[in-house]
Amino acid sequence: MSLDKIRYDAARHRTKRKLCSSFAFALTFHYLCTEVIGKSGGRLLFAPWPRTATDMPQRKIIHIDMDAFYASVEQRDNPDYRGKPIAVGHSGPRGVVATASYEARPYGVHSAISSAQARRLCPRLIFVAPRHEVYKAVSMQIRRIFLDYTDLVEPLSLDEAFLDVSHERSATLVAREIKKRIWDETRLTASAGISINKMLAKIASDYRKPNGLFTIAPAQVEAFVAALPVERFFGIGEVTAQKMHALGILTGADLRQWDRASLVRQFGKAGILYYGYARGIDDREVIPNRIRKSISAETTFAEDTDDRSRLTNVLTEVCDEVWSRLQRHRFKGKTVVLKLKFDNFKQITRSKTQPSPIDSMPLLLRLAQELLASCDFEGHKIRLIGVGVGNSPEIAPDGIQLRLPFDDLI
Numbered sequence: 473m474s475l476d477k478i479r480y481d482a483a484r485h486r487t488k489r490k491l492c493s494s495f496a497f498a499l500t501f502h503y504l505c506t507e508v509i510g511k512s513g514g515r516l517l518f519a520p521w522p523r524t525a526t527d528m529p530q531r532k533i534i535h536i537d538m539d540a541f542y543a544s545v546e547q548r549d550n551p552d553y554r555g556k557p558i559a560v561g562h563s564g565p566r567g568v569v570a571t572a573s574y575e576a577r578p579y580g581v582h583s584a585i586s587s588a589q590a591r592r593l594c595p596r597l598i599f600v601a602p603r604h605e606v607y608k609a610v611s612m613q614i615r616r617i618f619l620d621y622t623d624l625v626e627p628l629s630l631d632e633a634f635l636d637v638s639h640e641r642s643a644t645l646v647a648r649e650i651k652k653r654i655w656d657e658t659r660l661t662a663s664a665g666i667s668i669n670k671m672l673a674k675i676a677s678d679y680r681k682p683n684g685l686f687t688i689a690p691a692q693v694e695a696f697v698a699a700l701p702v703e704r705f706f707g708i709g710e711v712t713a714q715k716m717h718a719l720g721i722l723t724g725a726d727l728r729q730w731d732r733a734s735l736v737r738q739f740g741k742a743g744i745l746y747y748g749y750a751r752g753i754d755d756r757e758v759i760p761n762r763i764r765k766s767i768s769a770e771t772t773f774a775e776d777t778d779d780r781s782r783l784t785n786v787l788t789e790v791c792d793e794v795w796s797r798l799q800r801h802r803f804k805g806k807t808v809v810l811k812l813k814f815d816n817f818k819q820i821t822r823s824k825t826q827p828s829p830i831d832s833m834p835l836l837l838r839l840a841q842e843l844l845a846s847c848d849f850e851g852h853k854i855r856l857i858g859v860g861v862g863n864s865p866e867i868a869p870d871g872i873q874l875r876l877p878f879d880d881l882i
């Protein structure tokens with residue numbers, strides 16, 4: 473072998489190695505950029521990663537929300553109710569308004585207030601007993617319409633859903649068509665919000681209610697979010713909004729003044745989300761057929777009570793029901809949550825987490841009893857008691873979802 477040949481081979485080998493290593497570097501870099509940074513929302517590796525709503529891969533999300541759903545179904549099916557203030561819910565002393573018609577809303581009647589209070593606010597209010605089977609059937613009807621446009625449909629409740637239509641040229645046109653089809657096929661109106669993520673789409677659907685359609689286009693996101701009062705952000709509840717107000721955070725622009733560390737100090741892990749919200753960022757995907765996160769049962773007392781032995785008896789019944797539902801759905805969870813609603817409608821939840829899933833009714837009951845024993849009623853009586861089990865090891869390996877979304881429970 474000639475010296476030249478040896479030199480040539482050595483040079484070729486070096487080049488190959490260089491190429492390989494730079495290829496490996498490029499691959500690693502690409503992986504870091506797309507996977508790690510993308511999935512962590514840019515938070516994980518580079519805290520000050522310059523990311524705004526407009527430089528993300530753009531999704532097209534529609535949020536559809538039926539207008540005063542239960543009440544509208546009742547007004548559709550009974551001409552006597554049309555144009556009148558109605559409330560779907562039981563009118564008895566323990567009743568609660570599930571949905572109020574738009575005619576009732578100017579009086580201050582809205583969902584979740586007691587029927588007694590609703591009647592005081594609007595004496596000519598008509599109470600209509602709920603017909604859940606009918607609402608479910610209509611809900612399926614509108615879901616079938618959604619599925620004609622995308623498989624990525626995530627229902628939030630009977631009357632609301634997110635749709636990912638990123639493959640479509642114009643999400644606004646799709647939303648307009650869906651609204652029209654809902655009207656044609658059900659004679660009910662829906663409001664649609666369209667934007668680049670779930671948070672913004674949800675806010676948008678509320679913007680022109682009823683029978684509204686509102687798009688927050690990518691170029692408008694920043695200005696829209698800046699002007700938005702914090703209580704209107706999807707994901708910022710009443711209590712958090714009050715805390716923000718106390719800190720002088722009234723709008724998205726105010727929220728944007730806060731760095732991530734300060735928000736985390738004030739609001740815990742949720743501070744990271746709020747940091748994103750202020751910038752119009754929400755990376756949550758539309759997840760079809762949501763995975764069950766928890767199972768629960770609850771009961772409202774015929775008469776408010778603070779009798780601990782009576783409460784313990786009812787707690788046993790509720791746990792029994794939860795246990796049978798857990799078995800029926802083959803669901804396992806590590807966290808037990810106790811929910812109490814007081815006679816002043818204030819609600820508290822207390823939870824306990826075990827290292828492994830709760831595997832017996834006696835264990836469930838014992839944990840629930842310990843939670844109840846630890847609660848101070850502060851002189852109030854109990855109106856409602858509920859028990860939930862969540863934090864399934866199968867769906868939450870990272871242990872993130874310790875808070876049970878009670879509103880979502882069966």
Ligand SMILES: [Mg+2]
Nearest residue numbers: 537538540631
């Ligand atoms: Mg609705």
